Amino acid sequence: MQKDVSLKPFNTFGIDVKTDWLAKIESTEQLLTIIDDLPEMKKLILGQGSNVLFLNDFHGIVLLNEIKGKEIIDENENEIRIKINGGENWHELVMWSVEKNYGGIENLALIPGKVGTAPMQNIGAYGVEIKDVLEEVHTINMKTCEPKIFTNKDCNFGYRHSIFKLPENKGKYFISAVVLKLSKKNHQLKTDYGAIRKVLEEKKIQSPTIKNIAEAVMEIRRSKLPDPKLIGNAGSFFKNPIVDKIVFNKLISEYPKMPYYQIDDKYKIPAGWLIEQAGFKGKRFGDVGVHKNQALVIVNYGKATGMEIKNLADKIMNEVEKKFYIKLQPEVNYIE
Numbered sequence: 001m002q003k004d005v006s007l008k009p010f011n012t013f014g015i016d017v018k019t020d021w022l023a024k025i026e027s028t029e030q031l032l033t034i035i036d037d038l039p040e041m042k043k044l045i046l047g048q049g050s051n052v053l054f055l056n057d058f059h060g061i062v063l064l065n066e067i068k069g070k071e072i073i074d075e076n077e078n079e080i081r082i083k084i085n086g087g088e089n090w091h092e093l094v095m096w097s098v099e100k101n102y103g104g105i106e107n108l109a110l111i112p113g114k115v116g117t118a119p120m121q122n123i124g125a126y127g128v129e130i131k132d133v134l135e136e137v138h139t140i141n142m143k144t145c146e147p148k149i150f151t152n153k154d155c156n157f158g159y160r161h162s163i164f165k166l167p168e169n170k171g172k173y174f175i176s177a178v179v180l181k182l183s184k185k186n187h188q189l190k191t192d193y194g195a196i197r198k199v200l201e202e203k204k205i206q207s208p209t210i211k212n213i214a215e216a217v218m219e220i221r222r223s224k225l226p227d228p229k230l231i232g233n234a235g236s237f238f239k240n241p242i243v244d245k246i247v248f249n250k251l252i253s254e255y256p257k258m259p260y261y262q263i264d265d266k267y268k269i270p271a272g273w274l275i276e277q278a279g280f281k282g283k284r285f286g287d288v289g290v291h292k293n294q295a296l297v298i299v300n301y302g303k304a305t306g307m308e309i310k311n312l313a314d315k316i317m318n319e320v321e322k323k324f325y326i327k328l329q330p331e332v333n334y335i336e
């Protein structure tokens with residue numbers, strides 16, 4: 001355990017706050033000891049810090065998930081089930097799967113973060129979500145130390161949602177491992193996302209492999225999203241709002257060029273478009289700004305504080321609500 005540590009290297013926004021204590025958790029035994037020894041201390045589980053915004057110094061203990069390792073549970077000629085510990089890096093897992101020709105997560109290449117965090121908001125990109133391949137989430141109760149396994153159904157996954165995001169479950173479970181089921185042949189490739197198809201066509205790839213898809217996704221992502229190593233950010237700051245037909249009809253009649261995706265009887269509107277229309281794209285206010293290529297990404301140009309970023313997020317929410325009558329919801333987790 002280290003005392004009075006800067007969290008700047010541990011969050012992709014690069015916010016320079018301190019934590020009273022920091023511990024690297026390399027095994028579940030180590031976690032159980034900390035829970036036993038420090039029952040009253042405030043605790044924060046942290047993966048790679050790529051979806052958090054620290055508003056203040058943290059008075060408690062930050063637990064960095066470093067529980068590594070993966071094992072094959074079983075396999076047949078078509079499928080393989082793998083248990084992966086939560087401290088593994090998500091993108092490295094995707095690259096490993098692609099090399100082994102295990103299909104199912106290739107569209108989720110280059111998403112920052114740890115494997116243990118992936119079920120939290122049901123990470124998703126380019127037509128795939130982790131729920132599509134997830135069988136189990138293994139957890140440890142942060143108060144009672146009891147282990148509990150959640151099935152895919154138990155997790156109640158939705159767009160950027162799982163039961164682990166509910167207020168009553170905040171900080172309750174430490175996700176120690178996940179079990180994924182991946183394909184070994186006849187991969188169900190997801191190339192519907194317009195941009196993927198375009199990249200494959202440009203490269204004249206007619207029968208793509210999972211590796212081709214992972215590479216196309218990486219190319220698209222690199223062209224749009226800022227690299228947190230170069231400029232602080234946490235990916236999409238807000239979720240894309242989902243509206244009903246009445247609201248949608250009103251908006252589309254006023255803004256016929258508005259992009260949207262229909263999901264059953266609802267409509268998902270890209271928050272990036274709403275924010276761009278509200279005039280924020282590429283704008284900079286001191287060390288805080290809205291990315292020039294993707295209006296959904298708020299960036300830290302250097303020494304921004306968490307409060308400054310939150311203030312810009314609030315301003316964006318107000319302006320979007322005034323213009324479109326839509327209340328954006330942050331995707332990023334605020335840490336008090």
Ligand code: FAD
Pocket residue numbers: 012044045046047048049050051052065086111112113114115116117118120121122123124125173174175176225226227228233234235236333
């Ligand atoms: P952290 O930021 O460390 O934690 C996030 C939250 O989960 C916190 O509340 C934390 O307390 C909690 N938590 C962390 N680990 C555990 C655990 N083991 N058990 C219980 N609770 C835990 N997301 C997408 O879905 N799709 C994208 O395409 C995408 N693109 C991104 C691009 C960039 C450039 C960036 C910076 C982020 C992007 N994100 C995306 C968001 C982010 O990558 C994901 O949310 C990722 O899963 C966060 O992982 P992490 O380990 O960094 O989580």
Ligand code: EPU
Pocket residue numbers: 124125126127224234235236237238239240259270271272273274276281293294295296331
């Ligand atoms: N758009 C604009 N202006 C912008 C940005 C976007 O008009 O500045 C419009 C464009 O019409 C574009 C559409 O919005 O076609 C969608 O943009 P994009 O394809 O970049 O995707 P997104 O909806 O902004 C979502 C996820 C990303 C994920 C991508 C790809 C959310 C909140 N974000 O972004 O996830 O990588 O789709 O699937 O759902 C994240 O969660 O951190 C994240 C990066």
